[in-house]
Amino acid sequence: MSAEAIQxxxxxxxxxWRGARLGLPVVVAAGPFGLLFGALAVxxxxxxxxxxxxxxxxxxxxxxxxxxxxxxxxVAPWLIVLSIFAVNFRHVLYSGAVGRRIGHWPLARQxxxxxxxxDPQYAESETKGERGEEITFAWYMGMAxxxxxxxxxxxxxxAMFGNMIPNPQALGLDFLLPIYFLGLVMxxxxxxxxxxxxxxxxxxxxxxxxxxxxPWHVSVGAVTGILLAAxxxxxxxxxxxx
Amino acid sequence: xxxxxxxxxxGAVMTYLTRIGGHMVLSRFERIHPRVEAGLNAxxxxxxxxxxxPVAVSAGPAEAIALLVAGLVSLRAGMMPMxxxxxxxxxxxxxxxx
Numbered sequence: 001m002s003a004e005a006i007q008x009x010x011x012x013x014x015x016x017w018r019g020a021r022l023g024l025p026v027v028v029a030a031g032p033f034g035l036l037f038g039a040l041a042v043x044x045x046x047x048x049x050x051x052x053x054x055x056x057x058x059x060x061x062x063x064x065x066x067x068x069x070x071x072x073x074x075v076a077p078w079l080i081v082l083s084i085f086a087v088n089f090r091h092v093l094y095s096g097a098v099g100r101r102i103g104h105w106p107l108a109r110q111x112x113x114x115x116x117x118x119d120p121q122y123a124e125s126e127t128k129g130e131r132g133e134e135i136t137f138a139w140y141m142g143m144a145x146x147x148x149x150x151x152x153x154x155x156x157x158x159a160m161f162g163n164m165i166p167n168p169q170a171l172g173l174d175f176l177l178p179i180y181f182l183g184l185v186m187x188x189x190x191x192x193x194x195x196x197x198x199x200x201x202x203x204x205x206x207x208x209x210x211x212x213x214x215p216w217h218v219s220v221g222a223v224t225g226i227l228l229a230a231x232x233x234x235x236x237x238x239x240x241x242x
Numbered sequence: 243x244x245x246x247x248x249x250x251x252x253g254a255v256m257t258y259l260t261r262i263g264g265h266m267v268l269s270r271f272e273r274i275h276p277r278v279e280a281g282l283n284a285x286x287x288x289x290x291x292x293x294x295x296p297v298a299v300s301a302g303p304a305e306a307i308a309l310l311v312a313g314l315v316s317l318r319a320g321m322m323p324m325x326x327x328x329x330x331x332x333x334x335x336x337x338x339x340x
Contacts, residue, residue: 029322042244050246057254062290067253077249084253086289088260093282095264103265114262140280172332175305179312179328181293186316188287201288202295208294225288230281
Protein backbone atom coordinates (compact mmCIF):
# COMPACT_ATOMS: atom_id res chain seq x y z
CA MET A 1 0.00 0.00 0.00
CA SER A 2 1.41 3.41 -1.01
CA ALA A 3 1.71 6.38 1.35
CA GLU A 4 -1.10 8.05 -0.52
CA ALA A 5 -3.38 5.09 -0.03
CA ILE A 6 -2.64 5.06 3.68
CA GLN A 7 -3.61 8.73 3.88
CA UNK A 8 -6.78 7.93 2.00
CA UNK A 9 -7.48 5.20 4.47
CA UNK A 10 -7.07 7.64 7.36
CA UNK A 11 -9.60 10.11 5.99
CA UNK A 12 -12.41 7.58 5.74
CA UNK A 13 -14.25 6.35 8.85
CA UNK A 14 -11.76 4.23 10.73
CA UNK A 15 -11.41 0.59 9.75
CA UNK A 16 -12.90 -0.49 13.07
CA TRP A 17 -16.13 1.44 12.46
CA ARG A 18 -16.38 0.26 8.87
CA GLY A 19 -16.25 -3.28 10.22
CA ALA A 20 -18.76 -2.48 12.94
CA ARG A 21 -21.21 -1.18 10.33
CA LEU A 22 -21.07 -4.54 8.54
CA GLY A 23 -21.70 -6.29 11.84
CA LEU A 24 -24.86 -4.32 12.58
CA PRO A 25 -27.30 -6.35 10.44
CA VAL A 26 -25.85 -9.51 11.94
CA VAL A 27 -26.47 -8.15 15.45
CA VAL A 28 -30.09 -7.44 14.53
CA ALA A 29 -30.69 -10.79 12.83
CA ALA A 30 -29.01 -12.86 15.55
CA GLY A 31 -30.65 -10.93 18.42
CA PRO A 32 -33.84 -12.96 18.77
CA PHE A 33 -31.86 -16.19 18.55
CA GLY A 34 -29.52 -15.10 21.32
CA LEU A 35 -32.56 -14.47 23.53
CA LEU A 36 -34.11 -17.76 22.40
CA PHE A 37 -30.92 -19.66 23.13
CA GLY A 38 -30.75 -18.25 26.65
CA ALA A 39 -34.38 -19.12 27.37
CA LEU A 40 -34.15 -22.63 25.88
CA ALA A 41 -30.86 -23.38 27.64
CA VAL A 42 -32.52 -22.71 31.00
CA UNK A 43 -35.57 -24.70 29.89
CA UNK A 44 -33.27 -27.65 29.06
CA UNK A 45 -31.61 -27.65 32.46
CA UNK A 46 -28.77 -25.12 32.18
CA UNK A 47 -28.19 -22.45 34.82
CA UNK A 48 -28.03 -18.81 33.73
CA UNK A 49 -24.26 -18.90 34.26
CA UNK A 50 -23.87 -22.02 32.13
CA UNK A 51 -25.95 -20.53 29.32
CA UNK A 52 -23.82 -17.36 29.28
CA UNK A 53 -20.60 -19.39 29.57
CA UNK A 54 -21.61 -21.44 26.54
CA UNK A 55 -22.27 -18.34 24.41
CA UNK A 56 -19.06 -16.70 25.58
CA UNK A 57 -16.77 -19.68 24.95
CA UNK A 58 -18.33 -21.62 22.05
CA UNK A 59 -19.88 -18.63 20.25
CA UNK A 60 -21.66 -20.62 17.54
CA UNK A 61 -25.45 -20.38 17.55
CA UNK A 62 -26.41 -23.59 15.75
CA UNK A 63 -23.94 -25.75 17.67
CA UNK A 64 -25.08 -24.27 20.99
CA UNK A 65 -28.70 -25.08 20.12
CA UNK A 66 -27.67 -28.64 19.23
CA UNK A 67 -25.78 -28.87 22.51
CA UNK A 68 -28.72 -27.89 24.71
CA UNK A 69 -31.14 -30.05 22.71
CA UNK A 70 -28.99 -33.15 23.29
CA UNK A 71 -28.37 -32.11 26.89
CA UNK A 72 -32.14 -31.96 27.41
CA UNK A 73 -32.38 -35.49 25.97
CA UNK A 74 -29.82 -36.69 28.55
CA VAL A 75 -27.38 -37.76 25.87
CA ALA A 76 -23.87 -38.86 26.96
CA PRO A 77 -21.53 -35.86 27.47
CA TRP A 78 -18.90 -36.99 24.94
CA LEU A 79 -21.56 -37.33 22.26
CA ILE A 80 -22.80 -33.80 22.97
CA VAL A 81 -19.24 -32.51 22.54
CA LEU A 82 -18.84 -34.54 19.36
CA SER A 83 -22.09 -33.15 17.96
CA ILE A 84 -21.03 -29.57 18.73
CA PHE A 85 -17.76 -30.34 16.94
CA ALA A 86 -19.62 -31.81 13.97
CA VAL A 87 -21.94 -28.84 13.57
CA ASN A 88 -18.99 -26.44 13.75
CA PHE A 89 -16.78 -28.50 11.48
CA ARG A 90 -17.62 -26.26 8.51
CA HIS A 91 -15.43 -23.61 10.19
CA VAL A 92 -12.42 -25.64 9.06
CA LEU A 93 -13.19 -24.50 5.52
CA TYR A 94 -13.72 -20.88 6.61
CA SER A 95 -10.48 -20.99 8.53
CA GLY A 96 -8.56 -22.34 5.55
CA ALA A 97 -9.99 -19.61 3.29
CA VAL A 98 -9.64 -16.63 5.66
CA GLY A 99 -6.25 -17.86 6.84
CA ARG A 100 -4.80 -17.14 3.41
CA ARG A 101 -5.81 -13.49 3.80
CA ILE A 102 -4.72 -12.87 7.40
CA GLY A 103 -1.73 -15.22 7.52
CA HIS A 104 0.65 -12.25 7.57
CA TRP A 105 -0.72 -10.87 10.89
CA PRO A 106 1.26 -11.46 14.08
CA LEU A 107 0.46 -14.95 15.40
CA ALA A 108 -1.29 -13.77 18.58
CA ARG A 109 -3.66 -11.61 16.53
CA GLN A 110 -4.41 -14.52 14.20
CA UNK A 111 -5.10 -16.83 17.13
CA UNK A 112 -7.41 -14.22 18.67
CA UNK A 113 -9.22 -13.45 15.42
CA UNK A 114 -9.95 -17.09 14.56
CA UNK A 115 -12.03 -17.40 17.73
CA UNK A 116 -14.58 -15.00 16.18
CA UNK A 117 -14.77 -16.73 12.79
CA UNK A 118 -18.53 -17.33 12.63
CA ASP A 119 -20.51 -17.64 9.39
CA PRO A 120 -21.16 -13.91 8.71
CA GLN A 121 -17.61 -13.00 9.73
CA TYR A 122 -16.32 -15.46 7.17
CA ALA A 123 -18.72 -14.23 4.49
CA GLU A 124 -17.80 -10.54 4.89
CA SER A 125 -14.07 -11.33 5.09
CA GLU A 126 -14.24 -13.33 1.86
CA THR A 127 -16.24 -10.61 0.12
CA LYS A 128 -13.72 -7.98 1.17
CA GLY A 129 -10.81 -10.20 0.22
CA GLU A 130 -12.26 -10.99 -3.20
CA ARG A 131 -12.58 -7.26 -3.90
CA GLY A 132 -8.82 -7.14 -3.45
CA GLU A 133 -9.00 -5.12 -0.23
CA GLU A 134 -6.70 -5.86 2.65
CA ILE A 135 -8.30 -7.35 5.76
CA THR A 136 -6.94 -5.40 8.70
CA PHE A 137 -7.10 -6.49 12.32
CA ALA A 138 -9.05 -3.31 13.21
CA TRP A 139 -11.68 -3.95 10.53
CA TYR A 140 -12.01 -7.61 11.48
CA MET A 141 -12.45 -6.90 15.19
CA GLY A 142 -14.74 -3.97 14.41
CA MET A 143 -17.11 -6.45 12.87
CA ALA A 144 -16.53 -9.26 15.34
CA UNK A 145 -16.72 -7.54 18.75
CA UNK A 146 -20.23 -5.99 18.57
CA UNK A 147 -21.68 -9.29 17.31
CA UNK A 148 -19.93 -11.20 20.08
CA UNK A 149 -20.81 -8.81 22.91
CA UNK A 150 -24.47 -8.65 21.85
CA UNK A 151 -24.71 -12.44 21.50
CA UNK A 152 -23.43 -12.97 25.04
CA UNK A 153 -25.63 -10.19 26.48
CA UNK A 154 -28.75 -11.53 24.73
CA UNK A 155 -28.06 -15.00 26.05
CA UNK A 156 -27.98 -13.58 29.57
CA UNK A 157 -31.26 -11.67 29.03
CA UNK A 158 -32.92 -14.72 27.50
CA ALA A 159 -31.77 -16.96 30.34
CA MET A 160 -33.08 -14.53 32.96
CA PHE A 161 -36.38 -14.39 31.08
CA GLY A 162 -36.47 -18.18 30.64
CA ASN A 163 -36.23 -18.53 34.39
CA MET A 164 -39.45 -16.56 34.75
CA ILE A 165 -41.64 -18.49 32.29
CA PRO A 166 -44.09 -20.58 34.32
CA ASN A 167 -45.38 -22.84 31.54
CA PRO A 168 -42.91 -23.19 28.64
CA GLN A 169 -44.98 -25.97 27.03
CA ALA A 170 -47.89 -23.59 26.32
CA LEU A 171 -45.47 -21.18 24.62
CA GLY A 172 -44.21 -24.03 22.47
CA LEU A 173 -40.66 -23.52 23.80
CA ASP A 174 -39.98 -27.25 23.85
CA PHE A 175 -40.54 -27.59 20.11
CA LEU A 176 -38.92 -24.39 18.87
CA LEU A 177 -35.53 -26.03 18.35
CA PRO A 178 -36.66 -28.50 15.66
CA ILE A 179 -38.29 -25.58 13.81
CA TYR A 180 -35.06 -23.63 14.11
CA PHE A 181 -32.98 -26.58 12.88
CA LEU A 182 -35.32 -27.04 9.92
CA GLY A 183 -34.70 -23.39 9.06
CA LEU A 184 -30.94 -23.98 9.10
CA VAL A 185 -31.28 -27.08 6.92
CA MET A 186 -33.40 -25.14 4.42
CA UNK A 187 -30.79 -22.38 4.42
CA UNK A 188 -28.27 -24.78 2.90
CA UNK A 189 -30.58 -25.79 0.05
CA UNK A 190 -28.56 -24.10 -2.69
CA UNK A 191 -25.53 -26.23 -1.93
CA UNK A 192 -24.68 -29.05 -4.32
CA UNK A 193 -26.33 -32.41 -3.57
CA UNK A 194 -28.46 -30.83 -0.84
CA UNK A 195 -31.62 -32.86 -1.48
CA UNK A 196 -29.96 -36.31 -1.71
CA UNK A 197 -27.94 -35.55 1.44
CA UNK A 198 -31.02 -34.45 3.37
CA UNK A 199 -33.06 -37.45 2.21
CA UNK A 200 -30.28 -39.90 3.08
CA UNK A 201 -29.63 -38.33 6.49
CA UNK A 202 -33.34 -38.14 7.27
CA UNK A 203 -34.00 -41.76 6.32
CA UNK A 204 -30.96 -43.09 8.19
CA UNK A 205 -31.64 -41.02 11.32
CA UNK A 206 -35.31 -42.06 11.45
CA UNK A 207 -34.32 -45.70 11.01
CA UNK A 208 -31.63 -45.47 13.70
CA UNK A 209 -33.99 -43.61 16.03
CA UNK A 210 -36.58 -46.40 15.74
CA UNK A 211 -34.10 -49.28 15.99
CA UNK A 212 -30.96 -48.56 18.02
CA UNK A 213 -32.48 -45.44 19.54
CA UNK A 214 -31.32 -41.99 20.60
CA PRO A 215 -28.64 -40.54 20.55
CA TRP A 216 -27.21 -42.72 17.78
CA HIS A 217 -29.59 -41.32 15.21
CA VAL A 218 -27.43 -38.18 15.12
CA SER A 219 -24.12 -39.82 14.21
CA VAL A 220 -25.65 -42.52 11.99
CA GLY A 221 -27.76 -40.02 10.05
CA ALA A 222 -24.93 -37.51 9.70
CA VAL A 223 -22.37 -40.06 8.55
CA THR A 224 -24.82 -41.45 5.96
CA GLY A 225 -25.34 -38.01 4.40
CA ILE A 226 -21.62 -37.16 4.45
CA LEU A 227 -20.62 -40.49 2.86
CA LEU A 228 -23.23 -40.03 0.15
CA ALA A 229 -21.76 -36.60 -0.66
CA ALA A 230 -18.20 -37.95 -0.64
CA UNK A 231 -19.26 -40.74 -3.01
CA UNK A 232 -20.58 -38.22 -5.56
CA UNK A 233 -17.88 -35.52 -5.63
CA UNK A 234 -18.16 -34.98 -9.38
CA UNK A 235 -21.58 -33.44 -9.05
CA UNK A 236 -20.78 -31.74 -5.81
CA UNK A 237 -18.13 -29.69 -7.58
CA UNK A 238 -20.79 -27.95 -9.61
CA UNK A 239 -21.06 -25.49 -6.78
CA UNK A 240 -18.50 -22.81 -6.11
CA UNK A 241 -15.90 -23.15 -3.45
CA UNK A 242 -17.16 -22.35 0.02
CA UNK B 243 -17.03 -28.14 38.27
CA UNK B 244 -20.30 -29.60 37.05
CA UNK B 245 -20.56 -31.95 34.07
CA UNK B 246 -22.39 -29.21 32.20
CA UNK B 247 -19.43 -26.85 32.55
CA UNK B 248 -17.08 -29.57 31.30
CA UNK B 249 -19.31 -30.21 28.29
CA UNK B 250 -19.32 -26.48 27.50
CA UNK B 251 -15.55 -26.08 27.86
CA UNK B 252 -14.80 -29.21 25.81
CA GLY B 253 -17.24 -27.99 23.16
CA ALA B 254 -15.48 -24.61 23.19
CA VAL B 255 -12.05 -26.17 22.70
CA MET B 256 -13.31 -28.34 19.83
CA THR B 257 -15.01 -25.34 18.22
CA TYR B 258 -11.87 -23.23 18.50
CA LEU B 259 -9.90 -26.07 16.91
CA THR B 260 -12.21 -26.00 13.88
CA ARG B 261 -11.73 -22.24 13.57
CA ILE B 262 -7.96 -22.26 13.80
CA GLY B 263 -7.34 -25.77 12.46
CA GLY B 264 -8.46 -25.10 8.92
CA HIS B 265 -5.74 -22.50 8.56
CA MET B 266 -3.13 -24.69 10.23
CA VAL B 267 -3.96 -27.90 8.33
CA LEU B 268 -5.60 -26.98 5.03
CA SER B 269 -3.03 -24.30 4.27
CA ARG B 270 -0.41 -27.05 3.95
CA PHE B 271 -2.26 -28.60 1.03
CA GLU B 272 -2.32 -27.06 -2.39
CA ARG B 273 -5.75 -28.57 -3.08
CA ILE B 274 -8.35 -30.37 -1.03
CA HIS B 275 -9.42 -33.72 -2.46
CA PRO B 276 -12.86 -33.26 -4.09
CA ARG B 277 -14.34 -36.14 -2.10
CA VAL B 278 -13.16 -34.62 1.15
CA GLU B 279 -14.45 -31.22 0.14
CA ALA B 280 -17.84 -32.65 -0.90
CA GLY B 281 -18.03 -34.50 2.43
CA LEU B 282 -17.11 -31.39 4.42
CA ASN B 283 -19.69 -29.36 2.51
CA ALA B 284 -22.35 -31.90 3.44
CA UNK B 285 -21.65 -31.85 7.17
CA UNK B 286 -23.98 -29.09 8.41
CA UNK B 287 -27.05 -30.18 6.40
CA UNK B 288 -26.45 -33.85 7.28
CA UNK B 289 -26.06 -33.22 11.03
CA UNK B 290 -28.95 -30.78 11.34
CA UNK B 291 -31.32 -33.02 9.37
CA UNK B 292 -30.91 -35.74 12.00
CA UNK B 293 -32.24 -33.30 14.61
CA UNK B 294 -35.41 -32.66 12.63
CA UNK B 295 -36.44 -35.85 10.80
CA PRO B 296 -36.93 -38.30 13.73
CA VAL B 297 -38.72 -35.62 15.76
CA ALA B 298 -40.96 -34.80 12.80
CA VAL B 299 -42.13 -38.38 12.29
CA SER B 300 -42.74 -39.07 15.97
CA ALA B 301 -44.34 -35.70 16.81
CA GLY B 302 -48.04 -35.00 17.29
CA PRO B 303 -50.18 -33.29 14.63
CA ALA B 304 -49.64 -29.77 16.00
CA GLU B 305 -45.85 -30.15 15.83
CA ALA B 306 -45.89 -31.84 12.42
CA ILE B 307 -48.12 -29.16 10.89
CA ALA B 308 -45.96 -26.39 12.41
CA LEU B 309 -42.85 -27.92 10.84
CA LEU B 310 -44.57 -28.33 7.48
CA VAL B 311 -45.79 -24.72 7.41
CA ALA B 312 -42.39 -23.42 8.54
CA GLY B 313 -40.70 -25.50 5.81
CA LEU B 314 -42.99 -24.04 3.14
CA VAL B 315 -42.41 -20.49 4.37
CA SER B 316 -38.65 -21.03 4.25
CA LEU B 317 -38.87 -21.65 0.48
CA ARG B 318 -39.87 -18.03 0.00
CA ALA B 319 -38.71 -16.13 3.08
CA GLY B 320 -35.73 -15.89 5.39
CA MET B 321 -35.01 -17.54 8.68
CA MET B 322 -36.90 -15.10 10.89
CA PRO B 323 -40.33 -15.14 9.14
CA MET B 324 -40.00 -18.91 8.78
CA UNK B 325 -39.27 -19.36 12.46
CA UNK B 326 -41.96 -16.97 13.71
CA UNK B 327 -44.62 -18.52 11.48
CA UNK B 328 -43.71 -22.00 12.68
CA UNK B 329 -43.82 -20.91 16.32
CA UNK B 330 -47.17 -19.11 15.83
CA UNK B 331 -48.76 -22.15 14.14
CA UNK B 332 -47.42 -24.41 16.89
CA UNK B 333 -48.76 -22.25 19.75
CA UNK B 334 -52.14 -21.79 18.05
CA UNK B 335 -52.59 -25.50 17.26
CA UNK B 336 -51.59 -26.51 20.79
CA UNK B 337 -54.40 -24.35 22.14
CA UNK B 338 -56.84 -26.14 19.80
CA UNK B 339 -55.63 -29.77 19.78
CA UNK B 340 -53.76 -29.64 23.06
